Amino acid sequence: xxxxxxxxxxxxxxxxxxxxxxxxxxENGKENEEIGIQFCKKIQGETTRWKQTSYNGNIRGRYAxxxxxxxxxxxxxxPIAGDE
Numbered sequence: 001x002x003x004x005x006x007x008x009x010x011x012x013x014x015x016x017x018x019x020x021x022x023x024x025x026x027e028n029g030k031e032n033e034e035i036g037i038q039f040c041k042k043i044q045g046e047t048t049r050w051k052q053t054s055y056n057g058n059i060r061g062r063y064a065x066x067x068x069x070x071x072x073x074x075x076x077x078x079p080i081a082g083d084e
Contacts, residue, residue: 001018001019001020001021002018002019002020002021002023002024002031002036002052003016003017003018003019003052003053003054003055003063003064004016004017004019004036004037004040004050004051004052004053005050005051005052005053005064005068005070005077006040006044006048006049006050007049007050007051007070008049009049010069011069011070011071011072012067012068012069012070012080013064013065013066013067013068013069013070013077014066015066016053016064016065016066017040019036019039019040023035023036023039024036024039033051033052036050036052037050037051037052051064051070051077053077060075060076060077061074061076061077061078062076062077063077064077065077065079067080068080
């Protein structure tokens with residue numbers, strides 16, 4: 001299973017969903033984040049914003065939690081100051 005974080009206009013995580021691996025595979029059977037993002041947009045709206053996250057922290061530093069912030073400069077999810 002893959003996990004995707006929905007971001008608001010300020011890069012704050014507002015939702016995290018689980019997506020079947022079958023919905024993020026490319027034609028060679030490899031995971032592809034962009035395919036996963038397109039799947040998320042298909043089910044929740046084309047204007048939504050998504051980033052893949054990893055339950056074990058292998059992607060973007062740590063698992064994204066609701067209320068965290070996605071920092072584009074370092075490509076990681078970070079806690080809001082004071083929530084660490």
